[in-house]
Amino acid sequence: MRFPTRQERFSTLFPDEPKFRWKQVQQALFQPGKKSWLECLTLPKPMREMLQQELPWISVEQKALQTNPAEDTYKAVLSAADGLNFETVLMQNAKGQWTLCVSSQIGCAMGCTFCATGAMGLKRSLTSDEIVDQYRFWIAFLRECGKGQERISNVVFMGMGEPLANYENVKATINTWLQHTDIGPVHITVSTVGILWQMEKLLTDPDWPPVRIAVSLHSANQKRRESIVPSTVPNFINLLADWCRAYTQTLGNRRHHITFEYTLIAGVNDTEELARELAAFAKRAGDCKINVIPLNRVPGKSFTPSEEGSMSRFKEIVASYGIDITQRRSMGQDIAAACGQLALEVSGGGEG
Numbered sequence: 001m002r003f004p005t006r007q008e009r010f011s012t013l014f015p016d017e018p019k020f021r022w023k024q025v026q027q028a029l030f031q032p033g034k035k036s037w038l039e040c041l042t043l044p045k046p047m048r049e050m051l052q053q054e055l056p057w058i059s060v061e062q063k064a065l066q067t068n069p070a071e072d073t074y075k076a077v078l079s080a081a082d083g084l085n086f087e088t089v090l091m092q093n094a095k096g097q098w099t100l101c102v103s104s105q106i107g108c109a110m111g112c113t114f115c116a117t118g119a120m121g122l123k124r125s126l127t128s129d130e131i132v133d134q135y136r137f138w139i140a141f142l143r144e145c146g147k148g149q150e151r152i153s154n155v156v157f158m159g160m161g162e163p164l165a166n167y168e169n170v171k172a173t174i175n176t177w178l179q180h181t182d183i184g185p186v187h188i189t190v191s192t193v194g195i196l197w198q199m200e201k202l203l204t205d206p207d208w209p210p211v212r213i214a215v216s217l218h219s220a221n222q223k224r225r226e227s228i229v230p231s232t233v234p235n236f237i238n239l240l241a242d243w244c245r246a247y248t249q250t251l252g253n254r255r256h257h258i259t260f261e262y263t264l265i266a267g268v269n270d271t272e273e274l275a276r277e278l279a280a281f282a283k284r285a286g287d288c289k290i291n292v293i294p295l296n297r298v299p300g301k302s303f304t305p306s307e308e309g310s311m312s313r314f315k316e317i318v319a320s321y322g323i324d325i326t327q328r329r330s331m332g333q334d335i336a337a338a339c340g341q342l343a344l345e346v347s348g349g350g351e352g
């Protein structure tokens with residue numbers, strides 16, 4: 001089922017308005033401190049009143065809000081107009097800057113074996129308005145709660161869902177943010193499990209924004225990857241290396257390298273042999289970085305994170321081939337807000 005967009009609903013309500021009105025409406029949605037259409041004084045009064053009656057100011061509603069003891073990670077359960085819920089996460093780094101982790105779908109069809117969202121299956125893709133409004137929701141939250149900086153510096157598509165399986169809405173969302181917020185394109189990362197035909201498409205799509213791309217790799221061995229990421233297509237590893245070289249030639253530059261995300265799972269993908277395979281793959285792929293992430297435990301899954309010693313050895317081996325490899329700090333495990341943990345479970349201890 002396709003839901004009408006905010007713009008389509010506006011056009012239905014005001015079919016004879018000139019084009020600039022919609023631009024004014026979009027600008028109003030991002031004006032700091034505004035809480036309703038009635039406060040948007042750039043719009044004519046009758047329009048404000050009609051919008052107030054007919055079009056929700058924000059397309060999502062807060063159902064629950066949790067924070068961790070350090071209060072540097074917040075997870076919200078949001079409800080869409082059709083009553084389905086999804087999660088969105090806000091994290092603060094050591095410099096006090098906020099990163100928003102957005103969901104692009106409710107659930108996910110990719111079925112990655114270590115991931116709680118994958119176990120839910122796919123309910124539906126989020127609309128562009130619902131993704132855009134995750135940013136608006138958290139900006140309003142930061143303003144109301146006085147949590148230091150009221151600015152979101154970075155956005156990562158690492159919440160629920162596979163963003164490239166919702167390509168058009170993700171693209172429209174990013175273009176809206178680039179137009180109406182101060183977030184620059186290199187501060188937005190689209191993280192994909194590797195939908196190759198959509199990755200091919202973005203190479204030649206003139207409207208695809210110059211954001212960063214991360215690929216969730218988890219193994220550079222075809223068979224091992226198939227066992228971790230069941231959506232892996234035949235010959236994926238070779239095709240991905242080809243794509244990375246094409247990306248570097250077409251869109252890559254110093255600020256637009258490819259990042260491979262690699263979740264380290266004890267006894268599954270953390271062996272020395274697999275570290276060497278990863279290094280060889282990275283060499284073939286070209287200009288890339290590798291980010292290892294310790295596995296976040298998920299209830300009902302038997303996987304465990306790699307031991308510290310295995311992780312260090314794994315990183316050392318990859319680095320010895322001259323590959324740039326770093327470890328990402330994982331945040332939000334205590335409220336099930338970390339990577340792979342989003343599955344609409346609201347445990348105690350939160351706010352809201």
Ligand code: SF4
Nearest residue numbers: 108110112115118161
């Ligand atoms: S890891 Fe990402 S792509 Fe894989 S099932 Fe989870 S949400 Fe989907």
